[in-house]
Amino acid sequence: MSLLEVSDLHVSFRTTDGDVQAVRGVSFELDAGRTLGIVGESGSGKSVCTQTLLGLTTGARVRGTARFEGEDLLSVSEDEFRAVRGAKIAAIFQDPLSSLHPLYKVGWQIVEMIRAHEPVNRAVARRRAVDLLGLVGIPHPAQRIDDYPHQFSGGMRQRALIAMALALDPKLVIADEPTTALDATVQAQILDLLLRLQQENGMALIMITHDLGVIAGLADEVMVMYAGRAAERADRRGLYYRAHHPYTNGLLESIPSSGAAGARLRPIPGQPPSLIRLPSGCAFHPRCEFAMDRCTREQPELVPVEDGVRHASACWLPGRLLGTTEEMKRARQDAGAAGRTVERVPGQSTGQDAAVEEGAA
Amino acid sequence: MSTDSTSGGAEVGQPPTAESAATGPLVEVREAVKYFPIRQGIVFKREAGRVHAVEGVSLTVRRGETLGLVGETGCGKSTLARCITKLHPLTSGTLLFEGQDITGLSRSQVRPFRRRMQMIFQDPYGSLNPRRRVGSIIGDPFAIHGEGARDERKPKVQELMELVGLNPEHYNRFPAEFSGGQRQRIGVARALALKPSLIVADEPVSALDVSIQAQILNLLEDLQREFGLTYVFISHDLSVVRHVSDRIAVMYLGQVVELAGSEELHGRPRHPYTNALLSAASVADPDQAAARQRIVLTGDVPSPIAPPTGCRFHPRCPKAQEICVEQTPPLVARAGDPDSHLTACHFPVAPGEDLTRVTATIPEEERAE
């Protein structure tokens, strides 16, 4: 049993225009000591998906299960949920200023958090808060503990938030764009810190970010989301060097590369779909250069596309189109033909039986 | 004198020569200083200190170029940008726009200049009023500057929408009906409305996924070519800044510490902070990420309320020596560098020098903070 097992999670919001289907059947599992990176389209449901685990999507309609240490987070009562969430699952969000109360001292906020969950006196809690601030690299923590949030720099505030998230020794930390507002040196320090703490405490980490560089540096596994579903899942080398899904490849090719400074960027054409009126079949088909007839009719499920490693893609293209982006580009030339072949030969599309050449990577 | 009033230089009110107006830099900032007072006390607010957000920045923005602005979190990039677009008054120093000194101009005097400089912000969600229709949001600048009657504005707005890749038929929709990338296009359309010559973009693509980000960057590039726009572009994403910028200014604690052409800066970074920053840039390639040698900076960013003496980077610099504690290094071209490559450092990093192996020359305790 994994630490966290999310299965067929659906989340939707009722709005005056109709139902916003923010998450449409997402499943994943995560073991202790491992990091799952989640990337994908703006508005693809990354935050909603994880906020649902934290009980933060009030007013949403939620379906599916999310077993944490065997217990379904989605069916426990609110009180039980809060107890589990605060103590064993912690969250770090992008904006440390809005997560720390501006009128209370940083240390006081950590102390209160500890005392809300554990029967310890103020002095003990305060000692632990000092230790934690030191652990996350705040210099002179015994003095800085009585500072207000505005007296900390952006990087220090983000570290204070991490200290707070770690105060109760959580088993799972969910970090949603934790370093987006920070410069590269501070970002690198914070990621190092998270990795170190993960090695020391064996906590599991979910890292949501648009920065594919951050993911490349720390995720064990990566889930790519598009329009509320997982488009692809792979270990990080598999994802970067042998991406299968056209959306994943589109993302990788959109990154400005240092070699070709000034060259035109190659974004995926078109706009993300409306989550109220989703396209039929594969939600990516209006923007996909490989789209075939079948894609407009049938929604592809996440299926294995490689032998021997965990690598799955929700796309009707055959598994043999796997490859580095370079190979992918070459494969693209005969892709149309390959795609149509698949259409006529049901079963081949799972990629299971299509011989998979290991990428050059 | 109140802290926020200006003390312009001798050039105040001096008309620009015809030549400088046409060919000189679009923006020139001289010795710009911006302090924010920190007040304490509930009833009697007294000034308890000042945040030295920008301190003695001099730089020019050339016509038609993109100047990238990078640096430590909280180093004053946004503040400098807001000073350039006259959203913040300078505490001291001079600001020239198209050769004219606009430092001390009054609200009404600055108006004609203001329309020629626009800002685009990071948050496409937060900066748009959810209750107003997109057409009227984009038309705001026309209304503010009293341009055209209400019914004349619609076709203008629709032309702008088309220009930035929005469907003009969506004129009456609300912001919530647009995706993050489209909302950023709305921000761009609004910034373009009055045909500005300068656009200051503060983290314009940070909230977007890389594909939508690429769309917006391409859009900005097209608009620049078509209208000869000048950009000041702020971002923490170094690969983005490298992609868009002709020149890059690196800031640390309120000051510009290095300024050079984009490729020159990446190829031969001279300031130790620039070296550390570039070495920490994330790379979207797992094997390269694992093989990367990072220069790890010790210590935390010092307080901008009481910045360190001499070179402000000295408490964290692996190359710091006694002189760095005492003397502020000027931002000048260093030996062996082209005239356009400026570095504020007494001991610039030599090409090929490996800072990951340098050990501090001043013991930790002796470093003044």
Ligand SMILES: Nc1ncnc2c1ncn2[C@@H]1O[C@H](COP(=O)(O)OP(=O)(O)OP(=O)(O)O)[C@@H](O)[C@H]1O
């Ligand atoms: N309370 C709500 N009511 C209605 N729609 C919502 C609500 N919360 C989120 N949504 C919608 O759900 C979708 C998924 O949002 P989510 O915040 O998970 O995206 P995301 O993948 O985190 O995007 P980003 O990368 O921009 O942060 C979006 O279309 C969003 O507008």
Ligand SMILES: Nc1ncnc2c1ncn2[C@@H]1O[C@H](COP(=O)(O)OP(=O)(O)OP(=O)(O)O)[C@@H](O)[C@H]1O
């Ligand atoms: N209105 C204000 N009042 C007081 N202090 C301010 C104000 N605006 C900015 N500051 C301070 O001035 C300094 C520079 O801030 P600024 O926002 O310009 O930094 P930045 O380089 O844009 O940082 P980031 O990369 O985090 O956006 C910071 O120490 C900040 O706390």
Ligand code: SF4
């Ligand atoms: S299923 Fe079809 S439309 Fe969807 S990504 Fe694959 S090829 Fe493209």
Ligand code: SF4
């Ligand atoms: S002047 Fe001295 S302290 Fe400052 S960056 Fe150069 S070597 Fe380092």
Ligand SMILES: [Mg+2]
């Ligand atoms: Mg999000």
Ligand SMILES: [Mg+2]
């Ligand atoms: Mg800023």
